[in-house]
Amino acid sequence: MSSAEKDLDAKSGADGDDEAIEQIKSRIEAWYNVLHDRDQAWRELQKEKQLGWNSAAVEESWRQRALALASVNRQRGVGVPSTHKYVRFYLEWLPKLDPHLFDVNGPQRTFADVGSSPGGMCETLVATHGWVGHAFSLAVEAEGFGMSFEHGNLSYHDVDFATPDSWRSCLAKSPPESCDFVNLGIVVDRGQSKQDDQSTDSRRNHEQTAPSQVPLILFNELRYGLQALRPGGSLYFAFQLGSNLSLLYGLLCELRPAFECVRVTPTFAAHRTPVYVFLGVFCGRNVAAGAAALEFVERARPDSWEWVLRLHCFQWSQGVQAMHEELAADLHHVWGLQMDHLRQMRHDAERKYSSGRHRKDTHSREPLGRSRW
Numbered sequence: 001m002s003s004a005e006k007d008l009d010a011k012s013g014a015d016g017d018d019e020a021i022e023q024i025k026s027r028i029e030a031w032y033n034v035l036h037d038r039d040q041a042w043r044e045l046q047k048e049k050q051l052g053w054n055s056a057a058v059e060e061s062w063r064q065r066a067l068a069l070a071s072v073n074r075q076r077g078v079g080v081p082s083t084h085k086y087v088r089f090y091l092e093w094l095p096k097l098d099p100h101l102f103d104v105n106g107p108q109r110t111f112a113d114v115g116s117s118p119g120g121m122c123e124t125l126v127a128t129h130g131w132v133g134h135a136f137s138l139a140v141e142a143e144g145f146g147m148s149f150e151h152g153n154l155s156y157h158d159v160d161f162a163t164p165d166s167w168r169s170c171l172a173k174s175p176p177e178s179c180d181f182v183n184l185g186i187v188v189d190r191g192q193s194k195q196d197d198q199s200t201d202s203r204r205n206h207e208q209t210a211p212s213q214v215p216l217i218l219f220n221e222l223r224y225g226l227q228a229l230r231p232g233g234s235l236y237f238a239f240q241l242g243s244n245l246s247l248l249y250g251l252l253c254e255l256r257p258a259f260e261c262v263r264v265t266p267t268f269a270a271h272r273t274p275v276y277v278f279l280g281v282f283c284g285r286n287v288a289a290g291a292a293a294l295e296f297v298e299r300a301r302p303d304s305w306e307w308v309l310r311l312h313c314f315q316w317s318q319g320v321q322a323m324h325e326e327l328a329a330d331l332h333h334v335w336g337l338q339m340d341h342l343r344q345m346r347h348d349a350e351r352k353y354s355s356g357r358h359r360k361d362t363h364s365r366e367p368l369g370r371s372r373w
C-alpha cells in the first residue's frame with residue numbers, strides 16, 4: 001500500500017470519511033482530466049451534461065416527470081415495466097455481440113439471469129432461442145418487479161444480491177461451470193417502485209458518487225457469474241455506476257485477461273444506466289487468468305477504502321490506454337446516443353419552458369387587454 005493509501009485507510013473511520021472521500025475524488029478527478037484531454041466524445045458528453053445541470057428548464061422537466069411518474073404509480077400500484085422493451089433491446093444487441101452464441105438456430109444452451117424481473121432476457125433466451133436457464137431477482141415483497149415471464153425451461157428464485165451469501169445460494173441452484181451465458185442485469189433503480197428524487201443535485205450526485213450498495217451488489221453478481229460460467233462461456237453485466245469509468249477500467253483490467261473479447265453496449269435508458277459490458281469466451285478457472293479473475297472478485301471488499309483505492313484506476317497507465325483504445329468505438333457509440341438523448345431532452349424542455357412562460361406572461365396581461373373592451 002502506498003503512503004497516500006495508508007493515509008486514507010487510517011482516515012476511514014467515521015470521523016475521517018469526508019476527508020478520505022475528498023482525497024479519492026481529487027485523485028479520480030485528475031484521472032478524468034486526462035480522459036477529458038484525450039477523448040473528444042467524452043468532452044462533448046460532459047459539456048452537454050453540464051448544460052442540462054445548469055438549465056432551469058431541464059430541472060423543471062425532471063420535476064414534472066417525477067410528478068407524472070408518481071401519479072401513474074399511484075394509479076397502477078407499483079410501476080412494473082413490460083418485458084417487450086427488454087426483448088426488443090436484447091434481440092437487437094445480443095447477436096451484434098456474438099452472432100454465433102446468439103444464433104436462434106444454434107444448439108440449446110444453458111444460461112443464468114440475475115436481476116431477471118420482469119423477464120425480458122429470459123423471454124428472449126427461452127422463447128426465441130430455445131435455451132434453458134435459472135433466473136434470480138428481488139422478491140416482490142422486497143419491492144422487486146416480479147417475473148412476468150414463466151416457462152417450463154426456466155426456474156425462478158427470489159434472491160437479494162445485497163446480502164453477502166446470495167451468490168453462494170445461487171450456486172446451489174445453478175452449479176459452478178454450468179452456464180454458457182450469464183447475464184448480471186441488476187439495476188438498483190431509485191425509480192423502481194417509489195417516487196424518484198430527480199432534483200439536479202440528486203442527478204449530479206448520482207453521477208459522481210455512486211451509492212455504496214451498488215458496487216457491493218455488482219461484486220456479489222460477479223462472484224456468482226464467474227463461478228457459474230463454463231470455459232468458453234460469456235458474461236454480460238449492467239454497469240450502472242454512471243460515468244465512473246475509472247472504476248470500470250479498474251475492474252476490466254482485472255477481468256479482461258480471462259476473456260477473449262470485451263464489448264460495451266448502450267442500454268435502452270441512455271440517460272440513466274449508460275452501459276452493459278460483454279466479456280466473451282471465458283478461459284475457465286483452471287487457466288491462470290481465469291483463476292486470478294475469480295480470486296480478485298472473491299477477495300474484493302468494495303465497501304473498504306483500501307478496495308476503493310484498488311478498484312479505481314488512478315493512473316493513465318499503458319494498460320488503461322490499451323483498454324481505452326479497445327473500447328473507444330463502442331464507448332463513442334454509447335456516449336453519442338446519450339448525448340443526442342440529453343440534448344433532445346434539453347431542447348424539448350427549453351421549448352416547453354419558454355412557451356409556458358410566454359403563456360404565463362400573456363395571461364398576466366389579459367385583464368388589461370379585456371378592460372379595453
Ligand SMILES: C[S@@+](CC[C@H](N)C(=O)[O-])C[C@H]1O[C@@H](n2cnc3c(N)ncnc32)[C@H](O)[C@@H]1O
Nearest residue numbers: 115117118119120121138160161162185186187
Ligand atoms: C433493469 S431490471 C432487469 C431487467 C431484466 N434483465 C429483463 O430483461 O427483464 C433490474 C432488476 O434488478 C432487480 N434488482 C434490484 N436490486 C436487486 C437485488 N438487490 N437483488 C436482486 N435483484 C435486484 C430489480 O428488481 C429488477 O428486476
